[in-house]
Amino acid sequence: MITARGLVQTFHTKQGRHKSEVRAVDGVDLDVAEGEVVGFLGPNGAGKTTTLRMLTTLLRPTAGTATVVGYDVVTQSEQVRRSIGYVSQAGSTFSGARAGDEVVDHGMLYGVSRKAAVQRGRELFEQLQLEGLWQRMPKNMSGGQKRRLDIVMGLVHDPTLVFLDEPTTGLDPQARANLWEHIAALRSARGATVFLTTHYLDEADALSDRILIIDRGRIVAADTPDNLKAQVKGDLVDLEVEDPDRLALVAQRLAAIGAEVETADQHVRGRVARAGKAVPGLLRELAAADVALASIEIARPTLDDVFLTMTGRSLRDAEDEQTDEQPAQQAGPASEEGGAR
Numbered sequence: 453m454i455t456a457r458g459l460v461q462t463f464h465t466k467q468g469r470h471k472s473e474v475r476a477v478d479g480v481d482l483d484v485a486e487g488e489v490v491g492f493l494g495p496n497g498a499g500k501t502t503t504l505r506m507l508t509t510l511l512r513p514t515a516g517t518a519t520v521v522g523y524d525v526v527t528q529s530e531q532v533r534r535s536i537g538y539v540s541q542a543g544s545t546f547s548g549a550r551a552g553d554e555v556v557d558h559g560m561l562y563g564v565s566r567k568a569a570v571q572r573g574r575e576l577f578e579q580l581q582l583e584g585l586w587q588r589m590p591k592n593m594s595g596g597q598k599r600r601l602d603i604v605m606g607l608v609h610d611p612t613l614v615f616l617d618e619p620t621t622g623l624d625p626q627a628r629a630n631l632w633e634h635i636a637a638l639r640s641a642r643g644a645t646v647f648l649t650t651h652y653l654d655e656a657d658a659l660s661d662r663i664l665i666i667d668r669g670r671i672v673a674a675d676t677p678d679n680l681k682a683q684v685k686g687d688l689v690d691l692e693v694e695d696p697d698r699l700a701l702v703a704q705r706l707a708a709i710g711a712e713v714e715t716a717d718q719h720v721r722g723r724v725a726r727a728g729k730a731v732p733g734l735l736r737e738l739a740a741a742d743v744a745l746a747s748i749e750i751a752r753p754t755l756d757d758v759f760l761t762m763t764g765r766s767l768r769d770a771e772d773e774q775t776d777e778q779p780a781q782q783a784g785p786a787s788e789e790g791g792a793r
């Protein structure tokens with residue numbers, strides 16, 4: 453469904469007299485098979501949206517090639533646009549018409565007949581729990597309803613491949629969970645292939661058959677959520693020790709059953725393979741040595757641990773870095789085509 457080889461996007465930025473080049477996407481290879489839900493995960497500024505904009509023909513790659521639904525994104529951009537649905541991060545710009553009319557017009561823009569667009573629009577309103585809102589102006593909808601309407605717009609022409617750019621950003625937890633169900637149903641009920649970007653670990657985990665992790669414009673990992681987590685060696689064991697004088701002993705005992713151990717405040721942490729089996733013995737040893745623990749936590753590896761293993765930084769640190777860098781960048785893209793959503 454999607455194949456990309458060596459995709460690069462370079463932006464030229466200018467601050468005062470100082471010009472610099474940002475390699476927002478730096479040689480991305482990716483393959484997405486029909487019927488897959490693929491999560492494109494990375495911190496803010498990692499290059500997710502830029503990659504998506506190249507795949508949806510909104511931005512011409514500086515280098516590299518990509519085919520989407522069998523069409524080349526540069527030489528066959530029109531065919532690509534006709535074959536995909538794209539729900540951008542910013543959402544749709546609504547003209548002020550009623551929701552149903554917006555949807556029907558949008559379908560007709562893609563060559564769908566009025567009758568078919570109404571039928572499909574109504575069907576999608578029902579599936580996305582927007583019944584009763586056909587006549588409502590989008591500006592009078594809640595954030596979650598508007599986001600679901602964006603998705604209806606992206607689907608009204610029945611694309612087999614849908615790109616969703618950060619679909620749940622800005623929604624409250626309940627609206628997010630609700631939208632997740634709808635996204636999962638796109639595949640199960642419609643057989644659609646879904647490519648979604650997110651910087652939420654739980655979202656990538658819950659929705660994706662496969663996750664591609666991008667950092668600083670490069671793909672650093674690509675696999676199923678379970679396989680990715682299996683690459684992190686062991687569960688995280690965190691022992692809070694009551695008496696600080698006993699920290700060294702606890703650290704030494706934890707190190708004996710795990711790998712690198714770190715001590716901070718009154719906590720001793722380390723990764724331990726199959727912690728559920730190994731920790732009871734450790735607790736018995738500590739009790740025999742008269743060590744009192746204030747708390748114990750055992751956590752299975754998360755996607756954040758995967759990110760840390762791959763990049764040496766946690767996802768949150770990576771986001772903070774990007775926020776710090778952000779003000780320095782202000783410029784237009786090197787090449788940008790206007791285009792359909």
Ligand SMILES: Nc1ncnc2c1ncn2[C@@H]1O[C@H](COP(=O)(O)OP(=O)(O)OP(=O)(O)O)[C@@H](O)[C@H]1O
Binds near residue numbers: 476497498501782
């Ligand atoms: N038009 C532009 N001009 C200059 N730099 C840009 C432009 N668009 C994006 N960038 C830079 O390219 C990098 C990648 O941006 P991109 O929007 O693709 O990241 P992202 O992973 O989608 O982040 P987010 O989660 O915040 O949307 C960032 O450093 C960003 O500041």
